Amino acid sequence: MTRPALQWRGLAVVWLALGALLAALLLLDRNETLARERQHLVQQVGIVHDNLVRHITSIDAVLERLAGEPLPQPLDAGARQRINARLHVFSEALQGVRTLSVLDADGTIIASDRAELIGHNVAYRDYYRAARAAPSADTLVLGKPFRAVLDGGWYLMAGRIRPGPGGGFGGVVLATLDPAQFLTLLESVRYAPDMRVGLTHGEGVRFLLSSEHPVAPGTDLSHPQTLFSRHVASGQRQSLLRGPAVDGEGTAAYLAALRTIQPPELHMDTPLVASAAREWSAVLSPWRTKVWLAVAAQLLLGAAACGALYLLQRRQRELRQHQRALAHREQQLEARWRAALQATSLGIWEWHGEGSPTHFSPSWKAMLGYADEEIDDQDHGWQQRLHPDEREQVLALLARHLRGETPLYETTHRIRCKDGSYRWVQARGRVLQRDAEGRPLHFVGSFGDLAEHGEDRIRLDRLAGQVPGMLYQYQVEPDGSSRFPYVSAGVQGIYGFAPEELRDDASPVFQRIHPDDLLRVNRSIEAALRTLQPWHDEYRVRLPERGERWLSGQAQPQLLDGGAVLWHGYLHDVTEAKQQALQLQETERLLKHLMNEMPIGLCMVDEDGRIYFRNRRFLEYFGYTEAQAPTLHEWALHAYPDPQYRAQIAQQWRQALQQAHASGGDIPVHEYRTTAASGVQRTMAIGGLVFGAHFLATFVDRTKQQAQSELLHKLAYMDSLTGVANRRHFDQTLQAEWRRCRRSRQPLALIMVDIDHFKQFNDLYGHQAGDACLRAVAGALRAALARSHDLAARYGGEEFVCLLPECDLAGARAKAQALCEAVQALGITHGGSSVAGVVTVSAGVASEVPGEDGTPEALLARADAHLYRAKAAGRNRVDDGTGSLSNQ
Structure with a gap:
């Protein structure tokens, strides 16, 4: 395979490797985008779930209380008025409750916060029939959403059975829920324009939806392929699904998190399902933009690399062509030199580097009185023919030139002839070619009789004419004027002048130098004049017919008697090589720019x-x-x-x-x-x-993605009001600690804490003071738990729970006592408490070593039961189920 083909194959491999790396990065980014989006949706639907559970729990507590209170008999106008007023107070206090009503066993409304409803019979309604069919009085009945005839709004009925004489069915207490009141909650968790957050009744009727494009409630989602139906069919409390959500707008692909709202403690006959969904195309839209940008960058980089490789290969081809042309020209020069060696009357000698033979022209041999065959090319003894008085000086001058310290070798000395006499000759020579390290590869020199100096000059001009570029002597006088005492015919191609035009005045060549380079060239010449160091420079000239060309020159200055400086130098055209170098630099600059950006x-x-x-x-x-x-x-x-x-x-x-x-x-x-x-x-x-x-x-x-993930994790697992862990965090930690303690055979303890008479505190001081009270109690509980692995969490409403791993019953009881004392020490005034003048708490304690026959739910239920024992015994005390109660 040829070298260019290998270069193209190598470029293709690198480009494909970069593409594979880019594809891997994009795939990783896509997976991270989807994982992050799934996490966000789960967290948002969890927020909706927790808030609705707390709200429904509050409503259920009121319904349970109202259902358990007997109605006065007979129910005269005064008694009815007092009941209606009480219902009105409860209705105003409960967010989202539009109406509270009491129905008798026949379905007639006998009391309500809306007087105009009293006397209406609703026995034909589905929600009343569902209440009659409820399995027990503990059931919280959620009727199917319906549309009101009067105002056209959608409502949901929640109710509890009122026991009748002998424990039979005595009627129902109903709360009319206005779903529109929960729209603020759904709107608060929407973080993208395309996001939809909805609530659906367990029978498939979606009665509330928060979306950029509102859809009327009442959509039936019970079709088998909808996200709702797939979630219900899975039997899971929480699902992450992708698919169509059928609604009034048709079908579209969504990524959705769904969660069933049916806490065990509420005994709801029908669940609600909260959902948070985003359009699949919108989720991946930013990622697709990245893909297009990455593909464009990859293609641009590939095109730039291809262009750079093409330019490089073209430059290599041109260099090879140039080398072949130089080789051909060298062959021509070689032939010309051979002809010159045979034809000239000068004493010519030629040398091709260390170890190679020296060629002497017949005239050189004849000048010393030898026949051509008497001195062969292997004779290196010409140095011994030098006069002893000048030998050291001549060899030193030649050595300096071979080392590149002088542009020309030139001297006058004596050389011994065949008959033993010495003849004065003028010697000149020059290295025509050097290797990469500066060693001479080709040297040509001449010997001429001083009497034949004029003819020697002509002969040297002929020889210099065979050299590419121009050989010259440049002389600067003390007054600053300059001229070219000698310049070869090559000056015509270099500067566009004949040699005789520059013999008396060198200024025309400076007019041809590019204006942008002229100042720099003059300064480099002035520096060499001051130091008498070798001069070298590259610069541009403008020729009338050839346009802009690049020249490379070098010269050695020599101080003459009288103060003038004579330069011996050489100039040649390097335009093609310079242009190729500039093109390569531009290609490299472009590639570097692409990578840099x-x-x-x-x-x-x-x-x-x-x-x-x-x-x-x-x-x-x-x-x-x-x-x-x-x-x-x-x-x-x-x-x-x-x-x-x-x-x-x-x-x-x-x-x-x-x-x-x-x-x-x-x-x-x-x-x-x-x-x-x-x-x-x-x-x-x-x-x-x-x-x-x-x-x-x-x-x-x-960094940003990780910070967002940590923030969302914090929001998902922290109660926003009190700053302690929320119910979700507690549930997960309880399961994890149960498994860990079962493996290590260590006890696990729970403390359920409830603020005494908190409703009266709210009624007396207002909800803002109530929120401040909750925060203060949470802070006291958190501060009293000294161990880093203990957990304080808000369980719901005014209830808190503390999880104590590796703690037995005695230790948990002592800690519960300390918690009660810490809360009471806050000194928060509570005028509505029948226990003390300040806020206090009651606590229920349970502890066991987890085993195969136990469950964390059973442990939690025992702690909850002990809490109710403490409350029933008078509050402001701790109960651990051992039969003894302690109070403050």
Whole structure:
């Protein structure tokens, strides 16, 4: 396979590897997006569930109380008026309750907070029939939502049976619930325009929906393929589903979280189902945008890389063509030199580098009195023919020129002839070609009799004409004027002038230098004049017919008697090579710009651990420059300041690199905690790509997503009013601690706490004071639990629960006593309490070592039963079920 084909294959492999890495990152981002969205939906539907459970519990408590109170007999107008007024007070206090009514056994309304309803018979209504069919008096009946005839609103009936004489059916206490009152709750959990939050009756009637595009209540969701029906059929309390939600707008694909609202303690005959859903297309819309941007960036990067490789290969082809042309020209020059060696009367000698033979022209041999065959090319003894007085000086001048310290070799000396006499000659020569390290590869020199100096000059001009570019002598006089005492014919192609035009005045060549380069060139010449150091420069000229060209020149200055400086130099055209170099630089600049502007952090590391590329986003993330952290090791010292964590990360990164080498080059993505130069800590998803002994590392900032996740977790597991754990957090922790204590055979204790006469406190001081009281009690409970693994949580309303792992009954009883004392010590005035003048609490305690025959629910039920014993015994005391009660 040819080298260009291998280069294209290599580029394709790298591009595909980058594409695979990009696809993996996008897939990971998609999974994270969906996981995050699922978590958000579960949390929001959990908030709706918890709030509705608390609200329904409050309503049920009122219904239970009203159902348990006997009606005065006979029910005269005065008694009815007092009952109606009491119902009105309860109705006003309960959010979402539109009407409270008492029905007799025949379904006639005998008392209500709305006088106009008294006397109406509703025995034909579904909710009344459901109440008559309730299995027990403990059942909370939720009737099917219905639409009122008078105002067209949708309502829901909740009721409890009133016992009659002998324990039979004596009627119903009904609360008319206005679902519209719960719309604020549903609106509060919507965090996206396309999100829908709804409430559905257990029989499939959706009676409330919060959405950007409102839909009328009453939609039937009981069809088999709807999300509601699939959730109910699963038998699970909570579901995460994707599919159609049939409504008045048709069908669409949704991602939805659904949760059944039917707490065991309420004995609801029919559940409610809360749902939070988002359109599938809207959930993935930001991710799809990322995909398009990533694909566009990948294509742009691929196109740029292809263009760069094409330019590189074109440059390589041009260089090969140029080399072939130079080789051909060298062959032509070689032939010309051979002809010149045979034809010229000058003494010409030629040398092709160390170890190669020296060629002498017949005229050189004849000049010393030898026949052509008397001196062969292997004769290196010409130095011995130099006059002893000049030999050291001549060889030193030649050595300086061969080392590149002088542009020309030129001297006058004597050389011994065949007959032993010495002849004065003028020697000139020049290195025409050097290797990459500056060693001479081709040298041409001449010997001429001083008497034949004029003819030698002509011959040298002929020889110089065969050299590409121009040879010259440039002389600067003390008064600042300049001229070219000698310049080869190549000046015509370099500057566009004949040699004789520059012999007396060199200023025309400076008029051809590009204006942007002229000042720099003049300064470099002036610097060489002051120091007499070799001069070298590259600059542009503007030629009348050839346009802009690049020249490269070098010269050695020599101070002459009288103060003038004579330069011996060489200039040649390097336009093609310069243009190719500039094109390559532009391609490299474009590739570097694309990588520098990537929306993720990038750095490239070589086999020695040196970071030789850092893009803009990488520097923004960390701030460590090359001077601060030139290597990966030094960067890690800053980014992972904790030695133990740094050692762990180093081991994990080595394993990731080994896996990448074994699996095609992709470095697996892992999350790491990093520290920036500013001290800011970030969570970074770091992966990359291995190529050879180098690797490219990618950095994606996950700090914001992690913070959002932690915030949502905190909101989902903390009671917003009191700041202690909420019911969901308690339920999950109870299950986990039960399993742990069962494995370790350690006891697990619960303390149920209830604020004494809290309703009277609210009635007397108002709900704001009641909320402040709840916060103060929660703070006292939390402060009194000294162990880090103890948990205080709000269980519902004014009830709290404390979970004490590895605590026996005696220890839990002592802790409960301390909790009661801590709350009473708050000194919150309570004028409506029959126990004390301040707020107090009652507590029920239970503890056991979890076993196969027990359940955490049974332990919770015992603590709750002991709490009711404490309340029944007079409140402000602790009960542990042992038969003895203690109070303050």
